[in-house]
Amino acid sequence: MNLSKLLASTVVGVSLLAGATVTNAGEITVVSWGGAYTKSQVEAYHKPWMAKTGNSIKSEDYNGGSAEIKAQVEAGNVTWDIVDVELSDAIRACDEGLLETIDASTLPDGADGTPAATDFIEGTLHDCAVANIVWSTIFAYDKGKFPTAGPTTMADFFNVEKFPGKRGLRKGAKVNLEFALIADGVLAKDVYGVLATPEGVDRAFKKLDTIKGDVVWWEAGAQPPQLLADGEVSMTTAYNGRIFNAVAGEGKAFEIVWDGQVWDLDLWVIPKGTKNKELAMDFLKFSTATERLAAQASYISYGPARKSSGSLVGKYHNKDIDMGPQMPTNPDNLKNAVQNDFNFWADNADQLNERFNAWLAG
């Protein structure tokens, strides 16, 4: 047996196996939160953009946070071209110099001719980030578990005696502390004022204590609908669009409770040093245009970040469901709602997560 020949041919064979993927000039990697949300972006942004420009898109999922961006930028090896992030992460990453700056004046005008600067809802344009949607963390329950009188308020979520069953919560301090205070009777507008005091934090954790033994913790946005469907929990906090899609798309009997919702923005950011900056910017401008944002709203119940998109929002893409009432920004849903305070979380996330972890372990 000629060993070296065998070895050489095996090496060649295995090299072919991995087949160094040849990246053609026009390909960008778009990173988002996966599941139904990424799907809505693929339909509303990716496919039309690819059809229009002839470029291709590699879609990648992640679970939020700026760790990966930081690692790539610091390593000088940026493979993510454009990333969908939460506001507090966008601000922090921008402050640390991890993102390309974006000149808002280069964004296209609204379909009605309004300049981008005024067309975007206030607070959705930042130095390094452009918002695409308004989303919300709500809680939802399985109607099968509560056929007659289901929960209607945040306080009900924390009431395991009246509404028995396990609860699903996102693992982390953010949003959970807000929910706990609202359930404890704090008005939505006062939440961050109370949370800024040590007593307020104690109060929130005390409220969380009351259900600690009944909680199943989730981390990825796709998990809560799964937990409800599997019967692992009877109620869970979730991103509103995920629940809507489980109901509209898969016919699940889940109900959203809007009381005490905490809404937030998702924004596009471009990691600093990407080799495809031009293409990424082009994609960003394309996807945040009036029609594209409106189109996304027909696939998932997240509110467009442009005012001019509002009037174009119609029905769910393949069913007769009006999307308007499903949006976090719908006035009916905003009655007792909190906007996530990114400054509060940028300042306090480290410390509160530390305490949250200690609380979890204790």
Place this chain on the structure above:
Amino acid sequence: MDMSKFQKHHIAFAVACVIVLAITQHFAVLLGFIFLFGTPLFFMKELPPYATTVERIWQYLFLTICTFIFVFLITPIIIIIPLSFNAEPYFTFTDGMLSFESTAYSLRWYEDIFSNGMTNPDAVGSAWYSDMWNNAQWVRATRNSFFIAFFATIIATVLGTLAALGLSRPEMPYRGLITGLLISPMIVPLVITATGMFFFYSDIGLAKTFPGIILAHATLGIPFVIITVTATLSGFDRSLIRAAQSMGANGWTTFHKVIMPLIMPGMISGALFAFITSMDEVVAVIFLADVEQRTIPRQMFSGIREQISPTILAVATILVAISIALLTVLEMLRRRSERLRGLAPS
């Protein structure tokens, strides 16, 4: 062994079976009972003839405990095999599966391995194949895994064997210290290794690249090569080297013609260990790899964390089949090695 005793405990067991069936009224439970508590009886005959009744009972208890432990060891690996053929998206046996209805079983999760991630799973012919080859997530992960494992194994085996040859020489200086260093990748917690590599490889531009992960996996595989090759060399008859040299062989010829064939089984089993280590490694991949380098375990990890589907069980079943194949190769090598070294066959 007298006949009466033999019958006595068999009769006792039969009575127990009847009682179990009467109480639970399930044949499935009875089968489980017979398996768990009947198997030990099968091994009872190994007892020495002077054993007392107390010893017999003790022996039976002991064997029952061992049966339970073996069941504990092997059940998790066996159980995923039928579950992976579930027609429903559940992780458990459906009623249909238990009553062996053919509709309750399907290959859909195996099909999903190929179709998941494809841009157009309905295409036919070569378009389907190239789509599957390039886009199906599990297929890509498999290619990456094999690619990384292959090169990591080569590096680990070559360097590891060389070092083992040095370590097993009686003249080796600082043997303890160096062995300690070479084995340490196995001992140092993976999170620490991966974190250190993440920082350092990022600095030198190796993070998020195939060479970076190959380097990491070679490092993690090295202790296994060292251990197995040194073990082979420890039983190595050094007078064979002298014999070769006395007949005029130079260093390379001695190595090539005498040492190499004899330590080959050790090398191959070391290589297999390095290979399986790389194929199974996920922590370093989590820290170091990008989506481009995503491997099978990494894909399983996010699958289990985020959207657990029986596709993972199908992949797991295939991996178990691979493990069985590797184990068989290893067993054959062990026998060959013993034969070559002139040890008594076992």
Place this chain on the structure above:
Amino acid sequence: MRILIDCRGKNMTSTTLDQGNTNADGVLLTSDGIPLKQKLVQTTKKARSRAFLLTLPLVLFLIISFVVPIGQMLFRSVHNPAGTNVLPNFAVAIKNWDGIGFPSEETFELFVKDMQIARKNREIGKTVGNLATRMNYAIPGSRSLFTSTSRKLSTITEGPYKEALFKIDKKWDNQIIWRNLKRVSSDYTIAFYLAALDHKYDDNGNIVAAEELYQIYVSNFFKTLRLSAIITFLCLIIAFPVSYLLSVLPLRTSNLLMILVLLPFWTSLLVRTTAWIAILQTQGVINDILVFIGLISDDGRIQMIYNQTGTIIAMVHILLPFMILPLFSVMKTIPVSYMRAARSMGATPFTAYRRVYFPLTLPGIAAGTLLVFILAIGYYITPALVGGEDGLLISNLIAYHIQKSLNWSLGAALGTILLVVVLVLYWLYNKLVGIDKLSFG
């Protein structure tokens, strides 16, 4: 004997030492006329360096791929240059401040000017955000003070800088901020080790314990040790009987049964973890069986996974082969005749076992126990997947800080502490068992 060979190896043709070769002093000479003693030293040296050279490529490889990365991580746990990177001139100036009252006006001027430069800087590691992040570890909640102030600082063009700064935000009128800035202005710090041990600097710069509600790491270290001990103990009592059985059964049978041990060992860790999820989850196999035979009701399904129980079960299963294999290899060397001899001399089975058999298995027990404990203490994957919130071990916290919270220095400090614990155990293992005794299947 050994030297003899090496001489021969060199000369290739010469066959033996010339026994009769001596010089005038009666010193033994080798065939090439060199005194034997000298030749001995030479050849030993050569053999030693030859053996060492064989290991050299791997040693160098490991130093680059493994030792340096870990060393660099250790360094990162004490080295955090955010302060000097962002405020280079200020960092030098504040070193001269005695910590009483406020720093001098000149220092304030340098602070403002450095901040103005940093505000425009988009270079990684030198932005205001980097300093803000670092300061936020020292004074939780201070991040926005830095980021928001930096946006307003461009208005300040001339002194007095101190007043101007206090006017932008009165929070600057606080000595604690400046004391912490002074501490942060040094590249080397033990602050992250303090944090990793649930301690911190108080407002006066003294080291004190962190508030109880924020203490997590020390208790987690102990939890990890406790959990590892439980797992090791369970592995030992489970492995002992099967190892014994395997060692006494006839070879044919024991080889067959050995497959049941080796197959899990060769099966992917993730496959086994997946399997345990399928078996243990509330809608899983065990709960289904229990409901099926009527032991529990459909509503009363038992939570066996995503908690400590799940972690222990899965980890015992995964680590069991590491206990069985060393135990088995030791037990196999204990002759059956020892026990028979003990019995024949009147020992009860228990005494024979306790006095004769058990002591002989101790090396195996030591090897297995230490190995399993070392591996358990650094486990990450299984606790992350089946641990839920109370199965989290120290490795998971390290990963959390590296991947989620981005407090890399704290992650590195925790990692270093864990590494020290493991290395001590490793050293102990080497002392008691010897690493060369390690073997697989």
